[in-house]
Amino acid sequence: MSARTQVILLSGLSGAGKSIALRALEDLGYYCLDNLPAPLLPQAVALLEEDGYPQLAISVDARSAHSFASFPEHLDALVQLGMQVRVLFLEAQDATLVRRYSESRRSHPLSHGQLTVSECIALEREMLCAVRDVAHVIDTTGLSAGQLRAWLRDFAALSSHAMTLIFQSFGFKRGLPSDADFVFDARCLPNPFYDPELRPLTGKDKPVADFLEAEPNVGLFIAQARGMLMQWLPEFERDQRAFLTVAVGCTGGQHRSVYCVEQLAAIFAGSRPVLIRHREQPHA
Incomplete structure (x- = not known):
């Protein structure tokens, strides 16, 4: 065959x-x-x-x-x-x-x-x-x-035999995604929603990214999430997992979680197959 x-x-x-x-x-x-x-x-x-x-x-x-x-x-x-x-x-x-x-x-x-x-x-x-x-x-x-x-x-x-990482943003107000293997809660981070100019944007837009990049805790959150994943991904790979879903949530799934998912996906894209999903974004 x-x-x-x-x-x-x-x-x-x-x-x-x-x-x-x-x-x-x-x-x-x-x-x-x-x-x-x-x-x-x-x-x-x-x-x-x-x-x-x-x-x-x-x-x-x-x-x-x-x-x-x-x-x-x-x-x-x-x-x-x-x-x-x-x-x-x-x-x-x-x-x-x-x-x-x-x-x-x-x-x-x-x-x-x-x-x-x-x-x-x-x-x-x-x-x-x-x-x-x-x-x-x-x-x-x-x-x-x-x-x-x-x-x-x-x-x-997807055609690779390596384990694929799926980074998914979501809003807690619509519930946890049942397909998540890791869940990180970004609701503790400063919220761009309260800035009227940033409210209609998402975490993929540069003004929101600039706002979050200026906050030290956002960088710390992403670094610690990266460290957690780097520590445990080899164990999942040894368990012959084909896919692993990493979900990051904030209140509405529009700003903080989207930004964090984009950053984490960029970090891991060089070493593993990566998919990005934004659950609350209709066209993402």
Whole structure:
């Protein structure tokens, strides 16, 4: 088998955006299969590789619940075939999933007319926990379809076998991102929001950057966050982690957290693959 064959296994909670993700990957040139039972993964991928498809995206989810126990075994089989395999898991907060089902008026695939949506979500989380443990997780709570497509483009573009660092800014007022491995709280830093001229800007704009660079505690915060990461990243790499998400939060996710994420990403970009995500920025 060709080592160039790239496989993205897409899983996650129903209502978390898998259909949008699969269409986005198809637009990026991936040959997509939806709801393939896990035992068929090695055979399907081998046949498609022989037919000349170098990029494959395959959705594996709770609709094939009976086959999930064997998922790790079949994932290992793909790796042994020489495929470049990445697992992507989409999830969202329960309240968001319930709202999405209410708005779409669709039934949950696990309900069978007997369970409530909330009961189905709890059951599905339990069923998929083994897949989530080996996946890169994206929390789609509050994300627009455009943001999700942009994040997927970044994810699909990665080709390095080194651990990828994802630096993500967020606002505490909208809750913690569930996909974060490290969380740094920048709310203790001086807030540009209280300057009327800086309020409409973000941490990517030079006036805000100049304001924060002039504050000694901001530099200290970034230096200590860098030190923490430099100390512990090798341990995660030895644990064969493919992705590590570092989240920095402030009150609204507009100024301090955005600036800190940009600075940390620049520091580590020279030594590791890096992705930047600004959760509260619609076009970032």
